[in-house]
Structure formats: structure tokens, C-alpha cells
Amino acid sequence: MRTDTRNATPLLAALTLLVTLFTVLPMLVSLSAGLVNNYSQGLSSGLTTRWLIQVWQQYGGTAGHSLLLALACVIGCLLLGLPCAYALARSRSRWARLFEELLTLPVAVPGLASALALILAYGQLRGFRQSFAFVLVGHLLFTLPFMVRTVAAALSREELVALEEAARSLGASFAQRFVGVLLPAVAPSIVAGCLMVFTLSVGEFNLTWMLHTPLTRTLPVGLADSYASMRIEIGSAYTLLFFIVILPVLWGMQALAKSLEKRYG
Numbered sequence: 001m002r003t004d005t006r007n008a009t010p011l012l013a014a015l016t017l018l019v020t021l022f023t024v025l026p027m028l029v030s031l032s033a034g035l036v037n038n039y040s041q042g043l044s045s046g047l048t049t050r051w052l053i054q055v056w057q058q059y060g061g062t063a064g065h066s067l068l069l070a071l072a073c074v075i076g077c078l079l080l081g082l083p084c085a086y087a088l089a090r091s092r093s094r095w096a097r098l099f100e101e102l103l104t105l106p107v108a109v110p111g112l113a114s115a116l117a118l119i120l121a122y123g124q125l126r127g128f129r130q131s132f133a134f135v136l137v138g139h140l141l142f143t144l145p146f147m148v149r150t151v152a153a154a155l156s157r158e159e160l161v162a163l164e165e166a167a168r169s170l171g172a173s174f175a176q177r178f179v180g181v182l183l184p185a186v187a188p189s190i191v192a193g194c195l196m197v198f199t200l201s202v203g204e205f206n207l208t209w210m211l212h213t214p215l216t217r218t219l220p221v222g223l224a225d226s227y228a229s230m231r232i233e234i235g236s237a238y239t240l241l242f243f244i245v246i247l248p249v250l251w252g253m254q255a256l257a258k259s260l261e262k263r264y265g
Contacts, residue, residue, distance in 0.1 A: 027239075034237030051237035059222035059238065063245045066219040069132060070201040073139045077197045080140070081147035082190070086178065088148065089155035103148060106141040111206030114141060118211065132216050138207040143200045147193040154189035155182060191257040198253065202246055219245070 034052060037045040084103070088096055106114045118138055123129050154160075160182060167177045183190070205220035212221055219242055226238040 030236050031240050031243065032236075034233055034235075034240045036233065039232050039236070051233045052240060055226060055234060055237045055241055059217075059219075059226065059241075062217050062219050062222040063241065065132070065217065066202050067245065067249070069136060069139065069218060070198045072132075072136055073143055073201040074194050074197050076136065076140050077144050077147040078190070078194070081144055081193070082151060082183070084144075085148045085151035086155055086182070089152045100148075104145045107145050111138075111142065111204070112210055114138065115207045115210030130213050130215070135208055135211045135216055135218070138211045139201045139204055142204060142207055143197040146196045146200065150189055150193035150196065151186060154186040160185055187260045187263075188257055191253065191260055195250070195253045195257060199250065 033039045034055075035047050035049065036043060037048050037050075088100055115138055118134070118141075119129075122134070122137075128134055163181060163185065164177050167181050172181070202218075203220060204218075205224065208218050208221055209224065212218065217225075223235070223238050223242065227235040
């Protein structure tokens with residue numbers, strides 16, 4: 001029985017537009033609030049960039065902190081996650097499944113609980129506790145499962161298993177198979193995992209709020225501080241700053257993912 005989809009297309013388009021407006025419109029309102037002199041008066045109060053300049057002067061350093069922390073988190077997840085993903089994709093033991101479940105625990109429990117556990121375990125190491133490395137460990141615990149799951153699913157494809165076996169039969173070493181055969185084949189999945197890890201690290205608040213110090217604030221923590229100022233224009237200007245800093249990076253990573261997908265997909 002053939003289904004005519006022509007009548008459903010306008011309905012689906014209208015539903016998509018409605019959902020888009022519902023999710024994007026509040027953000028646009030918030031962004032516009034950071035560009036007016038007085039939000040209660042709206043555009044009639046005039047446009048200004050003074051709130052954005054004030055936010056940059058007070059919290060501009062948190063932008064660099066977040067970007068460097070997210071980049072370090074991506075690198076750490078690559079170094080730790082790729083070997084773990086391969087091991088989980090090729091292992092069929094019960095212990096591997098148990099390890100996978102343990103790996104996802106930081107995602108299942110609240111971030112505040114994970115942060116408290118880290119503080120209780122390593123808080124006495126003062127130099128470590130007061131550095132960005134402490135925040136990075138928390139971000140790695142939270143984001144590593146996303147990298148591992150994404151890459152492991154790609155490595156589990158039957159055609160890749162057969163390709164690896166063919167390379168093994170031709171005398172290729174493990175390093176040659178892993179670096180020269182498997183990683184290029186799953187490059188789009190790796191970039192997708194990096195994009196997810198970067199996004200989660202940049203926007204992570206609960207863990208960072210518990211783990212940070214006054215010298216290790218990130219964008220979300222600074223955003224919470226700006227909201228606490230009780231000036232809605234400042235909070236909205238900080239949200240605008242967040243988008244200005246993060247969106248170009250995300251667009252660049254998405255473009256890289258598409259180019260790799262065309263090349264290797």
C-alpha cells in the first residue's frame with residue numbers, strides 16, 4: 001500500500017517551524033536584552049554595547065579558560081577514549097560490559113555528587129585542588145563515556161572487523177591496523193565524539209561550580225555570577241558573549257566532521 005506524503009509535508013514543516021520558534025525565540029529575546037539600555041523599556045531605551053563591554057572586562061578571562069579546558073578535555077578523551085573504545089568493541093567478556101557500565105556512572109549520577117566525591121578523595125592535595133587540572137579531571141569523568149560510546153559503536157561494525165582481519169592476515173601489526181586502517185575509517189565518528197565532548201565541557205556547570213576556585217572560573221560559572229548581579233542586562237550580555245565565543249568553534253568542528261564524512265564515509 002502506497003502512502004501519499006504530499007499532504008503530510010506542510011504539516012511536518014509547520015510542526016518543525018513551531019518547535020524551532022519555541023526553542024530559539026526565548027534565546028533571541030535573552031540575547032536582545034543584553035543590547036538595550038533598559039530591558040523593561042525595550043528597544044525604546046536605545047541600543048548599547050556597554051553591558052557587553054562590562055561583561056568582557058569582568059569575565060572575559062573565563063572565555064579563554066573554558067576554551068582551553070574544553071580543548072584539553074577533547075585531547076584527554078582521545079588519548080583515553082580511543083583505546084577503551086577499541087577494547088570494548090572487540091571484547092565480548094562480562095568484565096568489559098561491567099567496565100562499560102562503571103564508565104557511564106558519572107553521567108548517571110548528579111554532577112554535584114561526582115564533584116563532591118573528587119573533593120573528598122583529592123581535596124587534600126592543595127596544589128592539585130587549586131589548579132585547572134582538578135576541574136579537567138571532573139570534565140573527563142563526565143565526557144569520556146560519550147567519546148567511548150560513539151567510537152565503540154563505529155568500531156563494532158562488521159565491515160570494519162572484516163577489514164581489520166584482512167589487514168592482520170596480510171601481516172599488519174596492531175599499530176598499523178589501528179592507526180592506518182581503523183582510525184581513518186571511523187574518523188567522522190571520532191570528530192562527532194570530539195564535538196560532543198567539547199560542547200559538554202564548555203557548557204558544564206554543576207561539576208565546575210563545585211570544583212572551581214576564584215582563579216579557575218569558566219564561562220558557565222561566570223554566567224551564574226553575572227546572573228547573581230540581579231541585572232538582567234548583564235546576564236543577557238554574558239549569554240551573548242557565550243554565543244560569540246563558542247559558536248564559531250562549533251561551526252568549525254561541524255564543518256570538519258562533514259568534510260571527513262564525505263572523504264571516508
